[in-house]
Amino acid sequence: xxxxxxxxxxxxxxxxxxxxxxxxxxxxxxxxxxxxxxxxxxxxxxxxxxxxxxxxxxxxxxxxxxxxxxxxxxxxxxxxxxxxxxxxxxxxxxxxxxxxxxxxxxxxxxxxxxxxxxxxxxxxxxxxxxxxxxxxxxxxxxxxxxxxxxxxxxxxxxxxxxxxxxxxxxxxxxxxxxxxxxxxxxxxxxxxxxxxxxxxxxxxxxxxxxxxxxxxxxxxxxxxxxxxxxxxxxxxxxxxxxxxxxxxxxxxxxxxxxxxxxxxxxxxxxxxxxxxxxxxxxxxxxxxxxxxxxxxxxxxxxxxxxxxxxxxxxxxxxxxxxxxxxxxxxxxxxxxxxxxxxxxxxxxxxxxxxxxxxxxxxxxxxxxxxxxxxxxxxxxxxxxxxxxxxxxxxxxxxxxxxxxxxxxxxxxxxxxxxxxxxxxxxxxxxxxxxxxxxxxxxxxxxxxxxxxxxxxxxxxxxxxxxxxxxxxxxxxxxxxxxxxxxxxxxxxxxxxxxxxxxxxxxxxxxxxxxxxxxxxxxxxxxxxxxxxxxxxxxxxxxxxxxxxxxxxxxxxxxxxxxxxxxxxxxxx
Numbered sequence: 001x002x003x004x005x006x007x008x009x010x011x012x013x014x015x016x017x018x019x020x021x022x023x024x025x026x027x028x029x030x031x032x033x034x035x036x037x038x039x040x041x042x043x044x045x046x047x048x049x050x051x052x053x054x055x056x057x058x059x060x061x062x063x064x065x066x067x068x069x070x071x072x073x074x075x076x077x078x079x080x081x082x083x084x085x086x087x088x089x090x091x092x093x094x095x096x097x098x099x100x101x102x103x104x105x106x107x108x109x110x111x112x113x114x115x116x117x118x119x120x121x122x123x124x125x126x127x128x129x130x131x132x133x134x135x136x137x138x139x140x141x142x143x144x145x146x147x148x149x150x151x152x153x154x155x156x157x158x159x160x161x162x163x164x165x166x167x168x169x170x171x172x173x174x175x176x177x178x179x180x181x182x183x184x185x186x187x188x189x190x191x192x193x194x195x196x197x198x199x200x201x202x203x204x205x206x207x208x209x210x211x212x213x214x215x216x217x218x219x220x221x222x223x224x225x226x227x228x229x230x231x232x233x234x235x236x237x238x239x240x241x242x243x244x245x246x247x248x249x250x251x252x253x254x255x256x257x258x259x260x261x262x263x264x265x266x267x268x269x270x271x272x273x274x275x276x277x278x279x280x281x282x283x284x285x286x287x288x289x290x291x292x293x294x295x296x297x298x299x300x301x302x303x304x305x306x307x308x309x310x311x312x313x314x315x316x317x318x319x320x321x322x323x324x325x326x327x328x329x330x331x332x333x334x335x336x337x338x339x340x341x342x343x344x345x346x347x348x349x350x351x352x353x354x355x356x357x358x359x360x361x362x363x364x365x366x367x368x369x370x371x372x373x374x375x376x377x378x379x380x381x382x383x384x385x386x387x388x389x390x391x392x393x394x395x396x397x398x399x400x401x402x403x404x405x406x407x408x409x410x411x412x413x414x415x416x417x418x419x420x421x422x423x424x425x426x427x428x429x430x431x432x433x434x435x436x437x438x439x440x441x442x443x444x445x446x447x448x449x450x451x452x453x454x455x456x457x458x459x460x461x462x463x464x465x466x467x468x469x470x471x472x473x474x475x476x477x478x479x480x481x482x483x484x485x486x487x488x489x490x491x492x493x494x495x496x497x498x499x500x501x502x503x504x505x506x507x508x509x510x511x512x513x514x515x516x517x518x519x520x521x522x523x524x525x526x527x528x529x530x531x532x533x534x535x536x537x538x539x540x541x542x543x544x545x546x547x548x549x550x551x552x553x554x555x556x557x558x559x560x561x562x563x564x565x566x567x568x569x570x571x572x
Contacts, residue, residue, distance in 0.1 A: 006462040006566050008497065008546060011037035021046055031480040033466040034494045050483050052251040054228065060209040062191030063202070069165045069181035070209035073142070074217065076163070077104070081139040083111040086125055087307070088145040088199065089118045089298030091291045095237030096144035096167075096200040098310035099230050103207045106225050107214070112138065115303040118369050123423065123430050125150040134160040142206075143167060145199025148184050149423055151177045167202045169243075170423055171409050196244050196490075200237030201252060204230065231256035232265060233310060239283045240291035242427075244490020253486045257281055267309035270322035283488045296328035299369030335367050339374045342366075343388060347378070357449040357458060360442035362389035362396060362435075372399035372428070379403060383460045385411070385449065391435050395420055400429045405457040406449065415444045462546050462566045468496035470520050470545075470562070478549045478560055495565050498545045508533045516543075518562075526552070529564035544568035 014036045022032040024043035040046040048056065060066045076083055083104060087097030097113045104111040116129055125147045133141060140163045147154070148168035154177035157164045164179040169186070176182045183202055185192040197205075207227060214222035235256025238249055245253055260281040263269045272281070275289040294306045309321040346361050359378055371388040378386040379401045385408055389398035402408035407426040412419065418441035422431035433441060468477075473496075487493040502519040509515045514535055516527040527545065529535065546566040551558050 006460045008464050008566070008568075009461045010464045010497070011466070013037070014041055017041035025050075027480050028474075028477055030466050030468050030472065030477055030496065034481065034484070037465050038491075049250070052254040054251060054255055057248060057251055058192060058195075060205040060212070063183055063185070063205055063209070064187045064190035064192075065181035065183045066206060066209040067213075069167075069183060069206060070213040072163060072165060072180050073140070073206075073210045074213045076140045077107055077109045077214070078217075080109075081163075082137050083109065083140045083142065084114050084133045084136075084138040085111055086114045086116075086129065086133070086141060086143045086146065087303075088123065089115050089303035090145075091240035091294045091306070092199045092237040093145040094294055094298070094303055094306040095233040095240075095310065096198075096203040098307050099200060099203045099207060099233045100142060100144055101307070102230065102233075102311060103210070103225065103227075107219070107221050112136070113304065113307045115298070115307065117302065118298055125153040127153045127156040129153070130157045130160065130162065134162055138162060140165070144203045145169065147179070148176065148182065148186075149173045151175075153177075154179050165206075167199065167206055169197050169199050169202055171425060173413065173423070192248075195248050197248060198234075198238040198241040198243045200234050200241075201243075201249065204234050204252065228255065229259070229264070232259035232268060235260060236268075236286060236290065236294075239286040239486070239488055240294075242287075242489045245283070245486055245488040246490045250486070250491065253283070253488075257283075257486060260286075265310065266315045266318040267312055267321070269315070270318035271309065271325070273319075274322045274326040283486045287488070292332070293322075293325040293329045296332045297325055299328075299332055299367075299373075332370060332373075336370050336373050336377075339363075339366050339370060339388075340377050343374055343378055344381070347382065356446060357384060357453050358442070358446050359384050359386040360389070360438070360445060361387075362391040362398070362438050364391050366390045366392075368392075368397045368399075372401065372430070375399055375401040383458060385445075387431070387445070389431075389433060389438060391438065395432050395434050396438065398431045398433060400424070400431065402427045403457070403460075406453055411445060411448050411452075414448050415441055418444060463492065463495055464497040464546055465494045466496055467498070469498050470501055470518055470525060473520070473525070473549050473560060473562070475551075475560065478551055481549065482551075493548050495546050495548055498547070501543050501545050503539060503541050503543060506536060506539055508536055514539075514564075518545075526559075526561040527564060528561060529567060532564065532567065535567060535569070538569050539567075540570070542570055 017036040018032040021035050022029055035046045040049050085097050085100045087093040101111050101113050125143055130153050142165045144167050147166040148170055154164050165181050166179045167183040172186050185195050185197055211222045235253045238253050243249055271290055277285045277289050297303050297305050305321050312318050343361055347359055368390040375386040375388045385402040385406045387398050387400035389396045400408050408429045409424055409426050412422045412429055418437045420432040424430055481494045503516055504524050505517045507515050512531050512533045514529040514532040517524040518527050547562040547564050549562055552561045
C-alpha cells in the first residue's frame with residue numbers, strides 16, 4: 001500500500017504517434033510521449049509548438065468588433081476627442097490599461113488611465129465611474145478586462161454622450177451591452193472564439209487593429225510604433241491571469257518573456273529588483289514574485305500606481321513605486337495569513353467528516369481584496385470549490401476559486417437568485433451577496449455541487465506525463481523538455497513518474513524543504529521536495545516519485561536535479 005494525498009493519473013499513450021514524433025523531430029521517447037499526450041501528435045504541429053512564431057498570430061480583424069472599434073478610435077484620435085481607458089485592479093487589468101495608454105500616447109494623443117478602487121467601487125464598469133469620467137470631459141471610453149456585463153454603466157455613458165468600446169475576456173452572462181463595439185472572444189461569432197486570451201491579450205489585438213487603420217490612413221506615427229515591444233506587458237498580464245498558455249497565448253508569452261530580461265522598461269527593472277528576480281524571468285517568477293507585488297496595490301489600495309510603474313520612463317520614480325508595492329505586498333501577506341488561519345478553523349468546525357463538497361465562509365473582519373488568494377489556498381489544501389465573503393456591510397463581497405471538475409461561473413448562474421451580482425470564469429469568480437442570503441446560498445451551492453461532483457472529483461489528481469525511471473534522466477531529456485516552455489495553466493510543466501527509487505540520504509534544508517539523494521546510474525542525483533520537510537521521518541529507503549527534471553546552476557556549475565511534485569511512501 002502506498003500513501004499519497006493525490007491520485008496519480010497517467011496520460012494516455014499513442015505508440016504510433018510517439019514513434020513518428022521521435023523519428024521526425026529527433027527527440028527521445030520520453031519527450032515524444034509528452035508531446036503526444038498533449039495532443040501534439042503530428043510532427044508539423046509539434047514543431048510549431050516548439051518554435052512559436054509571431055507570424056502565426058490570428059489577424060486582429062477576425063476578432064468580432066475589432067474593425068469597427070479601430071475605425072471609431074482612429075476617428076477619435078484624428079478629431080482630438082478626450083479618451084479614458086478604464087481597467088481592472090489586477091495585473092491583467094493594469095497591464096492592459098498600460099498597453100493601451102502607451103499606444104495612445106505614442107500616437108500623440110493624451111489619454112487618461114482609470115482604475116476603480118477595489119474597496120469603494122468594486123469590480124467592473126460602474127455608473128458612478130462613468131459619471132466621474134464624463135465630468136472630466138471625456139468623449140470616448142475604452143474598457144479593458146471588464147465591461148462585458150455592465151449594461152447600466154454603458155447606458156449611462158450613452159446618455160452622457162460618451163462613445164464606449166468594450167474589450168473583455170470574461171464570460172458573458174446575458175446580452176452584450178449597447179456599446180459601439182464589444183471585443184470578447186466568448187462571442188460565438190468571433191473568429192477568436194475558443195482562444196482564452198487574457199484582457200491584456202485583447203488590448204494587444206485592439207492596438208494592432210487601430211495601428212493598421214491609422215497606417216492605412218497614412219499616419220506616420222502609427223508606422224513607427226513597434227507593437228511587439230509591448231509584449232512584455234502582454235506576458236506579464238497573461239501569465240498572472242492564469243489563462244491557458246496554448247494557442248495565441250503561448251505565442252504572445254513566448255515572445256514577451258525575453259523582453260522582461262532586456263530591462264528596457266524602468267518599472268520592470270525596479271520590480272525585478274525588489275522581488276529579487278535576478279536570472280532569466282520564467283512564468284513562475286511572474287506568478288509568485290512579480291504579479292503579487294503589482295496585485296498588492298489593487299488589493300489593499302490604489303492600483304493606478306501599478307499603471308504608473310509600467311509607464312514611467314524615470315528609473316528613480318520606478319524605484320520609489322516598486323518599493324511601495326513591495327511594502328504593500330508584505331502587508332498583504334500578513335493579512336492573508338491571518339484570514340487563512342481563521343478560514344481553516346471555521347471549516348474544521350463545519351466539515352462534518354469531509355462530507356461537504358463546497359466551502360462557503362464569511363467573516364466581518366476579512367479584507368475583500370485578499371479573500372480571493374485565501375480561497376485559492378483553501379482549494380489547494382481541501383480540493384473543494386471555495387467562496388469566502390467579506391461580510392462587513394449589509395451586502396458582502398466575496399471571491400471564489402474552484403477545482404477543474406467544477407465550473408464555478410455556471411454554479412453561480414444556477415444560484416443567481418441568492419446573489420446581488422457576480423462575474424468571472426469557470427475557475428475564479430467574484431460576487432456580491434446580502435448577509436441574510438449567505439447561509440441559503442451556501443446550501444444551494446452545496447446542493448448543486450452534489451449533483452455535479454462525484455466523490456472521485458474530490459480527490460486531487462497528480463498528472464504523470466510518462467513513466468521515466470531515474471536512470472533514464474539525461475541532459476538531453478532535460479533540454480528537450482525545456483523547449484516546451486513557457487509552462488503554466490494549460491501547458492503544465494512535464495511531470496515524470498518513477499517507481500521504487502532508492503534513497504541514499506535525506507536531510508532538511510532551509511526552513512521547510514526536504515532534500516534527498518537518490519541512486520542514479522553509478523552515482524547520486526539530488527531531489528528537492530519544497531515544503532515537504534514533514535516527510536523526513538516517514539521516508540525510508542524506497543519511494544515513488546512524481547517529478548520534473550531541471551538544471552540547477554548552483555555555484556556556476558550546471559547539474560541535473562529532480563523537483564518533486566508528489567511522493568508516494570510505502571507503508572511500513
